[in-house]
Amino acid sequence: MSTVALGLYNVCKSFGGLKASNNINIEVLEHEIYGIIGPNGAGKTTLFNLITGVIAPTSGTIRIYDKDITNLAPDKICGVGIARTFQNIRLFNAVSVLENLMIACQQTIHYSALDGCLRTPRFRREEKAAQEKCMAILEKFNLLQYKDVAAGKLPYGSQRRVEIMRAIMTNPRVVLLDEPAAGMNEEETATLAEMIRMLQKEYNLTIVVIDHHMDLIMEICDRLTVINFGEQLMTGTPEQAQSDQKVIDAYLGVDDE
Amino acid sequence: MKKLVALLLVLAVTFSFIACGEQTETEAPSGGTNGDEIVVGFIGSMTGDDEIYGYVSWGAITMAVDRINEAGGVAGRQVVLKQYDDRADGVEAVNCARKAILNDGCVAIITSSSSAGLISINSVLEEYKVPCIAYAIGSELVTQTEEGETRPYMFRVNTTASQCTTVIGQYAAEVMGLKTAAIFYDITRTDGADGVEYFTKGFEEKGGSVVQVEAYKSGDVDFHAQLSALKANGGFEAIYSAAKYIELGMVINQMKEIGLETQMIGDRSWMMLDLFEVVGDNLEGAVFPSDIDFNDEKYADFNNEFQELWDVHPGVAVGTDAYCIQDACMILWNAIEKVAEAGEEITGENIRDSIEANSQNVECFTDTITIDPQTHNVRRSMGIFEIQNQNFVQIDSYDVTFG
Amino acid sequence: MVLFFQQIINALAIGGIYALMSVGYALIYSLLRFTNFAHSVAVTFGSYAIYVALTHITSNFYLGLIFGVLVGAVIALIIELTAYKPLLIKNSARSSLTIIGLGISTIGTNMIILIFSSRFKVIPTDFGGKSIQLLGAYISVLDIIIIAICLVMLLGVFLFINKTRTGLAIRAASHDLDSTALMGVDVQKFLSIIFILAGAMAGIAGVMLATKYQAYPSLATTMTNKSFISSVVGGLGSLGGAVAGSFILSTGEVMISGYVSSELRDLFSYGLLILVLLVRPYGLMGKRFDDKA
């Protein structure tokens, strides 16, 4: 039984009366690609916000490997190895693509403000190492030619990929992808699936994906959870989900007899 | 690294441009006259909130220079007048002083900008040995440093706050027989703080006692709160206030609004023509000191000429600046004449020595003035005025010694 | 006891003028989320409009007041069309709007100095100093008029915003400008309406300031800063907050300078500002604009 990378144990979140998440229990195993699907407004992004500390859960605990991170501040979450992307892309638009990635490395670069101001050898060494790492990943995803272009000016698809790469640059153990395939056609979704699988292998990550692109989820996810109106309908393999009656009702809607 | 070098390159290029711009003007000898002209600099606030001060003073000094030039100039030389706008700001006053002395070769400066400006330009005056005559400014620190040494290149033609305000303090206690008084002052102006210090000194010397002090900030418009507090606590027979030009009208009217009736004692800035436009007859019976009385008939033709030239009466809003600047000019002409008579070259240094040495009983525009060589302050007569049916009536006069 | 009552009257009068300005400013902030520093220009032009009206055009104060309101509204509209609209269309950063406001206020004040010279101007009215006695406190006739007009104006604005259809559209826009536009609401028209309304109120404030005190170029700048503080204390963007903030600030100022010491009065207003922001970072009735993922 491999270890649990990310665990949500009876997590609840209610905004006033509305129960955005009601008693969610998810255990994502290490190196797994785990999917969370559900209709719009089911509470998927709320889950991500709970995990990344943007909002605090009303009750329940969240753990990564053995560490309890329930009420950890968002900027500390990155320290414990969780990185994320956003539903609506949030890049540092005015700054070049390379700088976007360099910013993401800030956690792994170790020098003080003084080193920075005096450009000590330690500063040069750390900066060079980070730069090489960023150039390497840019080359791997052949975005090197966009290196000095302002992130905001990139085409939509490339911006998505830069955001994913930025997440990788923080040396995470778990990566949360929030609707990575939003607005992509068939062919782009396929390359995206390929990229996610390759990243998972290359950096042996645990990946959690939210989307309602069924073909993307079916293709790359080992296991998934279906959520509807904050309730956890079922958990299991993609095949089980397709045959599960409750999921079909939720998606296709029940014709009330 | 390459980018940084480029950045410094840009800097070097631009600075050399500014620096070399300066080379071209060095040939104007500092402080010397070139041949038959005497260049005099006037620094005032020509723009911004205090624009009216600059406008009236500039009008007055231009008339003074035109008059002396028509009469053959000073020691046979025509006077050239240069204007500099410092917006009543200390930093700009220093630039004006340097430009006047170095770029335009001024041998003397006449100014009454802010007290901050006057103190700041001292370093420039001392560096290039050019004298400056201040008019209509009361702060002690214009001619004295904090340790009490006299500033060598700074002179003054009007009475200082200690001379003038102490006198009205003594007058209130001794002649008017007042026992208690309150003070209402502006914490952001030197004549506010001076007023508290010297009025209390004069008043308490003659047996009076200051029972209450309230303050406001220049730029304030509403004084009901402080005035109501003054009225409620009471216990004073008079209020002394050095409220200046914009605030004065408001303070007096708001006192009337809340029914605060008391003897008012004022400061030289009350001598302004449009005071009654604002206060009407709310100031009847008020008493205040002033070096100059612009209703005096000897100024009649000066007032008319000023009105024609600058379509405003010299005594408007600003009060006595227009007259005081005439005295400053006459002291300067007298000093330059003495330098020429002694056959010396008319330079800033010589003019300074001449002002210090030869300014005894000089027949000036408003009075016979003597400048004390030790303190650079002035000895002249000063009047006490009372407001009677919207007019200034002189009820007493004092000869001010070097207080 | 009389002093306390007198101070309350003083507080109401100043608070009324602060309220007029801060409600106008809060209206604009609620829609566009930026600090309109050019607001003081409308106030200054209002003050000089009443001066020109009463010296050249009419001798009736109320006609002059209407003229002041018109001038204030027109100036605000001109500022909106020439400076703010092009920036809003280009969706440029809020800070540009703030800085262009500073630029316009410099132009406005100095144009007044150029035209009218920096000498103060007295408004020839027959209120001068006349006051009536009530419970021992003196209330000047002008103060009564000011408080009355302020209340009427504030009531009018509240009714307009809460009861009319246009008011509904403006409230919707204050929640989300873009989605309101999507609903087919001509947002540009409503922006102009808001600026006209804010300008009109600024015009009245200008007239009151000039009549109560005197008209001079930088009169409006200090008062407008105080109205910013009242709006922030009350909660940026909320009209009720702006009014509450104005009267809290004016009462505090009057009481401090009356009972404690008048030197500390302005220190108090800035201290109050920072204190409120510490305790309630969005002001008393401010709306939270949190940035959710």
Added chain:
Amino acid sequence: MTYWLGVLVQTCIYMIAIIGVSILSGFCGLFTLGHAGFMAIGAYTSAIVVNTFDVPIFVGLLAGMLLSTLLGLLIGAPTLRINGDYFIIATMGIGEAIYLLSQYLIPVTGGPYGYMDFHSFRGMEALFYVVPILIVVIVVTYFFIKSKHGRNIVALRENEMAALTVGINVYRYKMISMGYSCALCGLAGGLLAHYMTNVNPAMFTSTKSNDLVIAVVLGGRGSLTGAIIAAMILTPLPELLRFSSAQEWRLIMYGLTIVLVILFRPTGLYGDREFSISGLAKWIKRHSQRLMKRGEN
């Protein structure tokens, strides 16, 4: 020390303050309308320290910088948590409060008289202090911006939420930029005090605070070169206009420049690019090609 060199010294002094404010308002995106207050703190501290303890000027400058930074952080700690528009008004309040305190505490600051007669620069001494200090400030600030900490500050300006998720302690970096800007403003204030030979509250009014932030916006938010060039243009501007006859139009022109630049060049003179020789070379190449093309047809 001639007139133009005086203007040069002033330009350098205000450039240091403008670079400081450009870190906070340009790079970090937090607008401030009260930083003249921190210049005042730097000026008064430096003057008082040099006068009472009779220490050399640069010790006074250091003391001024330190106290200004300390007070900046003290005031910044609570106010940096609140959102932008509240922060602007709060800084306006801070600037005015410092102005009033310097008027009110007559025993300490000399109130409206100002603080004077302390050991100051004589003649060319000002240049030997100001220009080297400016060079150091530019170099250190340039290195700081190009370091990880500079990048983090720009990151939180671009998108605070995204910055949080890559592990940037946003509050800490806002405090760093506030501290950095107050240090430079304190230093500039100290230099101004010793150049002017006296310190007076009227030197640090809200109009001076507005000028600082306007220079940053005109120069280009997030560009060190922009801030430098804006300082080089805006500080001598009043002096250059002094030669023109129409004095009273000076302030109106200043306001008009601000409005026109914001309308037609919102990113400011230099946007967020830095000047570089390669940039210049590319620009020349582009223009020369266009000229040649026009020449051919």
